[in-house]
Amino acid sequence: xxxxxxxxxxxxxxxxxxxxxxxxxxxxxxxxxxxxxxxxxxxxxxxxxxxxxxxxxxxxxxxxxxxxxxxxxxxxxxxxxxxxxxxxxxxxxxxxxxxxxxxxxxxxxxxxxxxxxxxxxxxxxxxxxxxxxxxxxxxxxxxxxxxxxxxxxxxxxxxxxxxxxxxxxxxxxxxxxxxxxxxxxxxxxxxxxxxxxxxxxxxxxxxxxxxxxxxxxxxxxxxxxxxxxxxxxx
Numbered sequence: 707x708x709x710x711x712x713x714x715x716x717x718x719x720x721x722x723x724x725x726x727x728x729x730x731x732x733x734x735x736x737x738x739x740x741x742x743x744x745x746x747x748x749x750x751x752x753x754x755x756x757x758x759x760x761x762x763x764x765x766x767x768x769x770x771x772x773x774x775x776x777x778x779x780x781x782x783x784x785x786x787x788x789x790x791x792x793x794x795x796x797x798x799x800x801x802x803x804x805x806x807x808x809x810x811x812x813x814x815x816x817x818x819x820x821x822x823x824x825x826x827x828x829x830x831x832x833x834x835x836x837x838x839x840x841x842x843x844x845x846x847x848x849x850x851x852x853x854x855x856x857x858x859x860x861x862x863x864x865x866x867x868x869x870x871x872x873x874x875x876x877x878x879x880x881x882x883x884x885x886x887x888x889x890x891x892x893x894x895x896x897x898x899x900x901x902x903x904x905x906x907x908x909x910x911x912x913x914x915x916x917x918x919x920x921x922x923x924x925x926x927x928x929x930x931x932x933x934x935x936x937x938x939x940x
């Protein structure tokens with residue numbers, strides 16, 4: 707082999723080693739970025755899920771985005787490993803041409819080292835990305851279930867006890883009308899010789915009319931408590 711060719715192969719080998727180092731460093735930084743990004747999205751989604759102030763639909767979307775990112779990171783890991791393998795194979799080919807033999811760089815099993823290992827770093831990263839994607843999908847399922855449950859569940863009704871206090875013994879009131887806006891919700895008559903009755907209402911703003919020999923009314927806000935009392939003086 708001519709010395710000029712040997713010198714050219716040596717220079718090319720130096721460039722191949724630098725490219726190999728570059729790909730190893732780039733792959734590690736990319737893998738670190740993918741892992742931190744996916745874990746961050748998963749933590750943010752779980753935090754929003756634990757908060758009752760965030761709509762469940764938005765949480766489900768964020769979980770799905772996390773699963774998508776994990777899947778794309780998995781594919782990107784394959785692509786970047788292909789760049790690494792190309793640089794490694796080029797280095798190995800040049801080592802054979804230079805007849806380095808036992809002096810060839812063989813740090814890892816993939817480069818020809820006899821060291822034993824439990825698995826490749828890329829494989830461990832893929833397993834973690836799959837686990838993160840599954841956690842995102844499970845979280846999305848829970849968020850969707852919560853959203854469906856919230857949309858289909860009926861609001862709890864409140865039992866409202868209306869207690870009448872006539873301003874004069876001569877006043878005679880016989881009926882109660884409950885309206886909301888211009889809509890009549892319910893109308894009831896007082897039981898004989900009674901001045902109170904119970905109605906079932908959803909939480910909201912109402913106007914209560916007391917009818918008899920005269921007419922009076924009262925605006926009332928019904929809250930979420932299961933049992934409430936409204937005293938009306940007429």
